[in-house]
Amino acid sequence: MAFSATTIREMARDIYGIEMSEKRAGEVASQVSDLAEAARRAGQQSDFNDELLSARQVILESLDDGGAS
Amino acid sequence: MSDEITSLTLCDVTDAIRTRKLSATEVMEATLARIERLQPLVNAFILLEGDGAMEAARAADERQAKGEDLPSLHGVPMAHKDLLYRAGRVSTCGSKIRSQVKAEVTATALERLDAAGAIEIGTLNMAEFAASGTGHNEHYGDCRNPWNTDHIVGGSSSGSGTAVAARMVAGSLGSDTGGSVRIPAGLCGITGIKPTDGRVSRYGVMPRSWASDTLGPMTRTARDVARMMSAIAGYDPRDPQSHHAPVPDYEDGIESSLKGLRIGVAKNYYNEDIDDDVAAGIEVARAVFADLGAELVEVEIPDPSLAMSLGQLILAAEAAALHEKWLAERPDDYQIAIRVPMEPGLFIPATRYIEALRMRGPLLSEFLDKVLSRVDVLHIPTGPMPAPTLVDADPASPEKAVQTMGLFPKFTRTISYLGLPAISVPCGFSGNGLPISFQLVGQPFAEPTLLNVAHMYQRETDWHERAPDI
Numbered sequence: 001m002a003f004s005a006t007t008i009r010e011m012a013r014d015i016y017g018i019e020m021s022e023k024r025a026g027e028v029a030s031q032v033s034d035l036a037e038a039a040r041r042a043g044q045q046s047d048f049n050d051e052l053l054s055a056r057q058v059i060l061e062s063l064d065d066g067g068a069s
Numbered sequence: 070m071s072d073e074i075t076s077l078t079l080c081d082v083t084d085a086i087r088t089r090k091l092s093a094t095e096v097m098e099a100t101l102a103r104i105e106r107l108q109p110l111v112n113a114f115i116l117l118e119g120d121g122a123m124e125a126a127r128a129a130d131e132r133q134a135k136g137e138d139l140p141s142l143h144g145v146p147m148a149h150k151d152l153l154y155r156a157g158r159v160s161t162c163g164s165k166i167r168s169q170v171k172a173e174v175t176a177t178a179l180e181r182l183d184a185a186g187a188i189e190i191g192t193l194n195m196a197e198f199a200a201s202g203t204g205h206n207e208h209y210g211d212c213r214n215p216w217n218t219d220h221i222v223g224g225s226s227s228g229s230g231t232a233v234a235a236r237m238v239a240g241s242l243g244s245d246t247g248g249s250v251r252i253p254a255g256l257c258g259i260t261g262i263k264p265t266d267g268r269v270s271r272y273g274v275m276p277r278s279w280a281s282d283t284l285g286p287m288t289r290t291a292r293d294v295a296r297m298m299s300a301i302a303g304y305d306p307r308d309p310q311s312h313h314a315p316v317p318d319y320e321d322g323i324e325s326s327l328k329g330l331r332i333g334v335a336k337n338y339y340n341e342d343i344d345d346d347v348a349a350g351i352e353v354a355r356a357v358f359a360d361l362g363a364e365l366v367e368v369e370i371p372d373p374s375l376a377m378s379l380g381q382l383i384l385a386a387e388a389a390a391l392h393e394k395w396l397a398e399r400p401d402d403y404q405i406a407i408r409v410p411m412e413p414g415l416f417i418p419a420t421r422y423i424e425a426l427r428m429r430g431p432l433l434s435e436f437l438d439k440v441l442s443r444v445d446v447l448h449i450p451t452g453p454m455p456a457p458t459l460v461d462a463d464p465a466s467p468e469k470a471v472q473t474m475g476l477f478p479k480f481t482r483t484i485s486y487l488g489l490p491a492i493s494v495p496c497g498f499s500g501n502g503l504p505i506s507f508q509l510v511g512q513p514f515a516e517p518t519l520l521n522v523a524h525m526y527q528r529e530t531d532w533h534e535r536a537p538d539i
Contacts, residue, residue, distance in 0.1 A: 017397045028412055029416075031413040035378065035417060038382065039424040041375075055429035055430045055488050056266075058430050058433045059265065059266065059267070063513065
């Protein structure tokens with residue numbers, strides 16, 4: 001999903017009260033699109049069961065395994 | 070005599086006070102004299118509280134004279150990154166926005182160092198809101214690398230890196246969200262650890278990113294790190310990420326033989342894009358490990374680019390949430406180079422943020438399975454090159470700065486995203502006399518193993534003993 005400069009500019013003004021030039025909004029839109037795309041692709045790789053596997057859970061399991069000192 | 074005292078490591082100075090070879094007062098006088106001489110050159114401190122520190126040192130000597138039990142860091146002068154709160158004192162967080170705000174609470178880590186007898190003498194320079202990896206700061210002045218003051222220290226714990234390397238203090242706490250302990254430790258030739266997520270309480274510390282913020286000691290040696298870790302690690306009900314796992318004495322087992330220990334050598338990613346001097350230093354360090362009886366095992370690293378991107382997304386979203394109010398109301402009070410990279414975080418969709426958080430578990434599992442189940446520690450560079458110049462890394466020239474600093478996060482941010490512990494250890498010098506360093510990465514809560522490997526390496530080498538001529 002690509003964000004447009006217009007969308008970013010309107011969100012900045014209406015949600016956050018931040019005035020942004022069209023040029024700057026375009027830069028932000030590009031950066032947000034890049035970041036969001038990585039997460040979107042990652043999300044597509046996982047299924048519902050992955051939701052149960054939190055990083056905290058994995059860290060605690062490694063303690064139970066005695067893997068770490 | 071004064072410089073002889075400040076040349077002592079944290080453990081050496083503790084032992085010297087304990088055995089009455091030195092008094093806490095003598096140590097403090099020498100420390101303050103060195104700071105007075107070097108501060109104009111390296112700009113490590115934001116606040117120096119010399120009178121209070123001298124008073125605390127005299128009180129420490131009086132307790133010792135009365136025969137009271139001495140805690141583990143009795144009388145040791147320290148200073149920490151200026152984002153650890155102490156009730157009633159301003160914590161600037163390296164910013165103009167917080168420059169007049171007094172903290173209402175004291176950080177758990179500071180309370181624990183107080184209880185261990187350490188004496189805090191001031192607060193240290195840092196990147197504004199811990200949001201840069203170079204050490205530039207327009208509000209309080211740039212922090213400078215004591216090995217060559219034309220070069221950066223690295224950040225965001227820049228004052229901690231400089232102060233320890235310049236022998237202004239023997240130990241300091243930094244914070245590490247994506248490399249902010251390890252990068253300045255690496256570029257300044259000192260030893261610094263990013264503990265496992267949840268191992269050290271972040272209560273009373275300025276947040277940068279709730280998901281990945283950690284707090285770690287920066288000192289000259291692995292043993293010094295171990296002593297500080299023993300004082301500060303452990304459960305804290307005031308930090309929801311904090312773990313109940315028992316805290317070992319981190320100096321126990323630090324002398325264990327490395328015979329048979331498996332040290333991972335990356336076949337990909339972490340062996341790419343590195344400077345020749347760094348590559349050479351890493352190779353020589355591996356030869357030392359082999360001489361110590363460790364087994365070097367080549368490992369394939371899962372593609373870290375996804376973890377890099379997701380870590381960046383989480384950081385951007387969380388930092389934006391923290392700064393939303395000020396970004397709207399006080400934009401001109403930020404350095405432009407700090408404010409501009411924060412803005413995209415305001416627009417990250419919640420669904421993407423949640424996906425990035427959710428992927429931490431599976432990606433950590435994959436890394437443990439493919440790498441850290443095969444080796445005890447992974448040995449990689451702390452960064453791709455020695456410290457660049459202040460001019461080349463100046464974030465006020467974004468394109469140039471990205472070109473210079475852009476590869477650093479590859480070596481540190483993925484480890485932060487996964488929540489793993491990692492320690493940076495000095496392993497040589499570049500052709501132009503700047504430190505180079507390696508990083509050891511371990512399983513969750515493997516800090517004792519990291520400290521053991523780092524200490525045994527330091528027993529065989531003297532890189533950590535070399536001092537800048539300043």
